[in-house]
Structure formats: C-alpha cells, structure tokens
Amino acid sequence: xxxxxxxxxxxxxxxxxxxxxxxxxxxxxxxxxxxxxxxxxxxxxxxxxxxxxxxxxxxxxxxxxxxxxxxxxxxxxxxxxxxxxxxxxxxxxxxxxxxxxxxxxxxxxxxxxxxxxxxxxxxxxxxxxxxxxxxxxxxxxxxxxxxxxxxxxxxxxxxxxxxxxxxxxxxxxxxxxxxxxxxxxxxxxxxxxxxxxxxxxxxxxxxxxxxxxxxxxxxxxxxxxxxxxxxxxxxxxxxxxxxxxxxxxxxxxxxxxxxxxxxxxxxxxxxxxxxxxxx
Amino acid sequence: xxxxxxxxxxxxxxxxxxxxxxxxxxxxxxxxxxxxxxxxxxxxxxxxxxxxxxxxxxxxxxxxxxxxxxxxxxxxxxxxxxxxxxxxxxxxxxxxxxxxxxxxxxxxxxxxxxxxxxxxxxxxxxxxxxxxxxxxxxxxxxxxxxxxxxxxxxxxxxxxxxxxxxxxxxxxxxxxxxxxxxxxxxxxxxxxxxxxxxxxxxxxxxxxxxxxxxxxxxxxxxxxxxxxxxxxxxxxxxxxxxxxxxxxxxxxxxxxxxxxxxxxxxxxxxxxxxxxxxxxxxxxxxxxxxxxxxxxxxxxxxxxxxxxx
Numbered sequence: 001x002x003x004x005x006x007x008x009x010x011x012x013x014x015x016x017x018x019x020x021x022x023x024x025x026x027x028x029x030x031x032x033x034x035x036x037x038x039x040x041x042x043x044x045x046x047x048x049x050x051x052x053x054x055x056x057x058x059x060x061x062x063x064x065x066x067x068x069x070x071x072x073x074x075x076x077x078x079x080x081x082x083x084x085x086x087x088x089x090x091x092x093x094x095x096x097x098x099x100x101x102x103x104x105x106x107x108x109x110x111x112x113x114x115x116x117x118x119x120x121x122x123x124x125x126x127x128x129x130x131x132x133x134x135x136x137x138x139x140x141x142x143x144x145x146x147x148x149x150x151x152x153x154x155x156x157x158x159x160x161x162x163x164x165x166x167x168x169x170x171x172x173x174x175x176x177x178x179x180x181x182x183x184x185x186x187x188x189x190x191x192x193x194x195x196x197x198x199x200x201x202x203x204x205x206x207x208x209x210x211x212x213x214x215x216x217x218x219x220x221x222x223x224x225x226x227x228x229x230x231x232x233x234x235x236x237x238x239x240x241x242x243x244x245x246x247x248x249x250x251x252x253x254x255x256x257x258x259x260x261x262x263x264x265x266x267x268x269x270x271x272x273x274x275x276x277x278x279x
Numbered sequence: 280x281x282x283x284x285x286x287x288x289x290x291x292x293x294x295x296x297x298x299x300x301x302x303x304x305x306x307x308x309x310x311x312x313x314x315x316x317x318x319x320x321x322x323x324x325x326x327x328x329x330x331x332x333x334x335x336x337x338x339x340x341x342x343x344x345x346x347x348x349x350x351x352x353x354x355x356x357x358x359x360x361x362x363x364x365x366x367x368x369x370x371x372x373x374x375x376x377x378x379x380x381x382x383x384x385x386x387x388x389x390x391x392x393x394x395x396x397x398x399x400x401x402x403x404x405x406x407x408x409x410x411x412x413x414x415x416x417x418x419x420x421x422x423x424x425x426x427x428x429x430x431x432x433x434x435x436x437x438x439x440x441x442x443x444x445x446x447x448x449x450x451x452x453x454x455x456x457x458x459x460x461x462x463x464x465x466x467x468x469x470x471x472x473x474x475x476x477x478x479x480x481x482x483x484x485x486x487x488x489x490x491x492x493x494x495x496x497x498x499x500x501x502x503x504x505x506x507x508x509x510x511x512x513x514x515x516x517x518x519x520x521x522x523x524x525x526x527x528x529x530x531x532x533x534x535x536x537x538x539x540x541x542x543x544x545x546x547x548x549x550x551x552x553x554x555x556x557x558x559x560x561x562x563x564x565x566x567x568x569x570x571x572x573x574x575x576x577x578x579x580x581x582x583x584x585x586x587x588x
Contacts, residue, residue: 007386015388021379022396025455029399031423032411044414047421090302097299101292109300116311118571120516122537123560126544127314127321130331130553150306181295210404212519217541229406244414251407258402262395269402270394273460274467 029255036060036248044244056245060253063246067234069253075141076227079215080208082145087204088197091151095159096185100171110160117153121213129217139225143218155200158272162196163189199272202265206258228254322557328545331553343558346550354559356531357539358566363446364521364535365514368453369507372461375454376506380465381491394463401459409523412452439525442532449521449533456520461506468502469495508574515567536563 031051038044039053063069098110132143171184179187190197212229219225223234232250235242262269297304322343324336347354379397387393400408415423420435428435438448472495480494496503518537521527527534540563544556 011386014385018382022393026396026399049423049426094300094303097296101296103293120563120567122540123564124314127318133332147310150303212406232406255403255407262402273463
C-alpha cells in the first residue's frame with residue numbers, strides 16, 4: 001500500500017515537472033499568441049513590456065488582407081500536394097524495384113541513391129537555378145514540383161526497408177495466380193505499407209508546408225506566386241519595419257495546421273522520427 | 280534451351296528493375312547530376328547568374344579556388360562560424376535530449392499532451408519561429424527577456440549586439456528547435472535497452488543516477504552518435520534560421536557558409552559571383568563529405584554486425 005502511494009506520488013511529481021519544462025519550451029508560442037492580440041506595434045514595444053491589451057482579433061483579419069493570405073495558402077497547397085503526391089508515388093515504384101528486382105546493378109544504384117542524401121543543398125540548388133533559368137522555369141511552380149518525380153531518397157530508403165519485411169511468399173503466390181508485377185505492388189504490397197505511407201505523408205506534408213529555402217530561391221521574382229513562408233516577408237518594409245501584431249497573427253494562422261497535424265497524427269509523426277533514428 | 284530461358288528471365292527482371300527505378304534515375308540525372316556537373320564547370324569560370332543563359336562561359340582556371348583560400352577572409356570566417364555553431368548546438372542538444380528522454384520515458388499522466396509541448400518548436404514553420412524569436416530578442420536591452428533577467432537581478436544583455444552573444448543566441452534557438460525529434464530518437468533507444476540488464480543492475484544496487492551513467496547511456500551510445508553526426512552535418516548546411524534572425528550580423532559574426540554562398544551566387548557585380556559561389560560550394564561539399572564518410576562507414580559496419588547475428 002505504502003509502496004503504491006510513493007509510486008503514485010512519483011508519477012504525479014514527474015508529470016508536473018515534465019509539463020513545466022514543456023511549458024517553458026512552449027512559452028515563446030504563448031508570447032506569439034499574446035502579441036497577435038496586441039492593439040498595435042507601439043504597445044508591443046513599450047518597456048516595461050505589456051503582455052495583454054485586450055482581444056484584438058481584428059489583427060487576424062488585417063493580416064489576412066495585408067498579404068492576401070488565402071491565395072498564399074492556395075499557392076502553398078499546390079506545391080505541397082505535388083511534392084507529397086509525386087514524392088510518395090515515385091518513391092513506392094522505386095522502392096519496389098530495389099526490394100523485389102535485385103540484380104547485379106541494384107546495389108550500386110542503391111548506394112548512389114543513399115549518397116545523394118549526403119550532398120549539401122548548396123552544391124545542387126544554385127546550379128539547378130541556372131538549369132531552370134535555361135528551361136525558363138524560374139518564377140513558376142515547376143522548380144518546386146517537377147523534381148519530385150524522382151521521389152526522395154529518404155522515402156525510398158524507408159519504403160524499401162518496410163518492403164523487405166513483407167514476406168516474398170505473398171507475391172510468389174499472387175504470381176502463380178497470374179498477377180502482373182504492377183498488380184502485386186498495387187494490391188498486395190501497398191496495402192501492407194499503409195502505416196509507412198501515412199508516416200511519409202505526414203513528414204512530406206510538414207516539410208513542404210514549412211519549406212522556406214526552396215520558395216525563397218525559386219519564387220523570389222514573382223510575389224503573386226509566394227508561398228506562405230515567404231509571404232511573411234511582405235509585412236516588412238524596406239527598412240525592416242513591420243506591424244508585428246500582424247506578423248504574429250499570420251504566424252499563428254500558418255502554424256495552426258502543423259499543430260493540428262501534431263495533435264491528430266502524432267503516432268505517424270513519432271514513428272517517422274523514431275525510424276529515422278534507428279536506421 | 281533451359282539455360283537460354285533462364286537468361287531471358289534474368290534479363291527481363293533486370294529490365295523491369297530499371298523500369299521501376301526510372302523515375303528516380305530521371306530525377307537524379309536531371310536535378311542532381313546535371314546541376315553538379317554545371318557547378319563543377321562554373322567553378323572554373325567567372326559566370327554571373329544574370330547572364331548564365333545568354334553569355335558564353337569564360338574559363339579562368341583555378342582562380343576561384345585560389346581566391347577562396349588566399350583572398351577571402353569572410354569565407355574562412357563563415358567556415359569557422361558554421362563549425363562553432365554546429366558543434367556547440369550538438370553538444371547542448373545531446374545533453375538536453377538525454378535528460379528529457381529519461382524524464383519523458385518515465386510513467387506520466389497525459390503523456391500525449393506533454394509530448395506535443397516538446398515537439399512544438401520543431402514542427403512550427405521555421406519562418407514563424409525565427410520571426411518570433413527576432414521579436415523576442417529585439418529592441419536592444421529593452422525586451423521581454425531582459426525584463427525577466429532584471430527580475431532575477433541580472434544585467435541586461437543586448438543579444439544581437441555583439442558577435443559572441445549573437446552566436447550564443449542563435450545556438451540557443453537552434454537547440455530549442457531541435458530538441459523534440461532528438462529526444463524522441465533517444466526515447467526509442469532507451470526503450471530498446473534490455474530490461475534484464477536493468478534488473479540485474481538493480482540487484483547489484485544501482486540507483487537512478489548510476490543506472491543512467493553506467494547502464495543506459497552506454498547502451499544508447501550508438502543512437503547518441505547517430506544524432507550527433509547527422510545533426511552536425513545538418514548544422515553545416517544551416518541557412519534559414521540564421522538568415523532570418525541576424526542576416527549574418529553583427530558584422531560577419533553569424534554568417535554561415537551557405538548564407539555567404541547563396542548571396543555570392545546572385546551577385547551581379549565584382550568577382551565573387553556564380554562561378555566563385557560554385558567553387559565555394561565544392562569546398563563545403565568536401566567539408567561535409569568528411570563527416571558523411573565517417574557516418575556512412577560506421578553505419579555500414581553496424582549493418583554488417585546485424586547480418587552476422
């Protein structure tokens with residue numbers, strides 16, 4: 001009895017302690033939310049600082065209008081869906097090739113594929129800009145979507161790993177029943193992969209939604225094509241001044257989908273993080 | 280006859296293999312290999328981004344590479360900055376990730392909700408969190424952080440005022456945003472530590488502290504090594520966070536290699552343009568390759584060990 005009481009006490013105190021540490025980590029976001037409600041930038045920059053001047057939700061409306069947020073979200077979603085859709089579909093095909101059609105060349109190509117993960121982005125991204133310039137793609141969504149037809153090395157790696165775990169007897173049996181290779185992939189392998197695909201979906205979605213680097217390099221020339229992450233710069237004038245309450249309001253809106261994903265797809269997300277770590 | 284038939288099946292399988300991997304092959308050729316070849320060619324020219332498609336290339340031999348090492352203190356400075364940033368970030372990340380992993384691995388109420396708090400910094404768009412921190416640290420000595428510091432009786436700090444405090448601040452923000460994922464990799468590693476070993480330790484009289492240092496940490500060393508080396512390689516390519524927070528300032532004190540290269544690549548005048556940026560890119564490639572090679576060698580060794588089982 002005594003023992004179970006100390007266990008419970010330990011559990012409660014650890015819960016309180018870890019929640020407090022977690023709250024400290026999340027404190028900046030509470031600040032973000034509070035600042036998004038401020039009356040104006042003057043009240044943000046007073047010293048000693050004020051944290052609350054009333055619920056000024058009007059900042060949200062102003063921010064949405066100021067940077068035309070909905071059309072930015074539209075731009076972002078086009079890119080996100082293309083990257084997620086192309087990236088996962090191609091990766092499934094490629095991983096299937098690597099896991100089920102091994103031959104004397106496959107190890108070499110798989111090694112090349114893994115090595116591409118190690119190439120610093122500056123080495124390829126800058127000359128890729130020049131290449132897109134030749135193709136006339138700069139200022140369009142093409143540089144941020146078409147390259148995903150190759151899948152992604154990370155996705156292929158994870159999918160191949162999972163496919164190796166699916167017993168080959170399953171495909172053998174289907175083959176005897178006269179299934180084509182593509183149908184085996186589609187009707188036998190892919191259903192087994194669904195948890196893995198969910199993880200990749202969440203990962204790719206977060207990555208594409210949050211991407212700043214790609215749009216900031218390839219879309220800088222045309223502000224009507226801006227995605228949300230680079231649209232935030234439209235709040236700043238040439239001197240770097242901005243109405244910060246609007247910046248914060250827009251940040252809250254842009255972050256919200258990610259927080260929802262984290263709450264509702266936590267398992268898929270954590271699975272992904274953990275499998276990356278155990279590779 | 281039989282032999283011929285087997286050969287043709289083998290050939291067919293090889294063709295199918297290449298058909299399935301063709302999306303990647305095409306993507307790799309068009310968007311990795313060709314850019315890399317272009318970059319190699321450009322690194323021996325003085326080409327500029329504005330006329331890259333219209334003007335013929337003008338080869339200048341090894342001039343760019345010579346200039347990188349002899350006449351560009353800014354680049355050397357940015358290499359040092361990047362190394363300092365990546366190294367100090369990783370050290371703090373590991374210390375905190377180990378502590379948090381042990382804490383979050385214990386029995387808790389509402390684990391799922393607490394986890395969200397730890398993950399939040401990693402999942403928020405990096406633009407939002409960088410602008411948020413910029414606002415928090417803005418205003419010299421008159422900001423919310425200094426207000427709290429004054430409560431604790433500490434002198435105010437102008438966080439982005441001097442080179443060393445600006446570097447410390449961006450490292451702090453980097454650690455904050457990297458904590459979640461690294462903590463969870465270590466939690467998974469701790470959960471894989473054999474229960475028998477910990478039980479045996481208890482019989483030998485370990486307490487929580489000695490269990491952590493003598494049993495758990497040695498057992499999760501491979502995972503710690505993994506997050507260190509991948510985090511370090513990632514750190515060497517840092518761009519967005521610091522670009523948005525400090526633009527490399529004050530002076531050049533937080534300028535990273537990638538930031539300098541991108542700004543050179545789009546310069547329209549002078550001799551540090553696209554060609555020069557390409558040469559710098561290859562230097563970065565060499566630096567990261569050293570660490571990637573260490574990582575690949577050790578992870579392949581690990582795979583061999585597994586297959587021996």
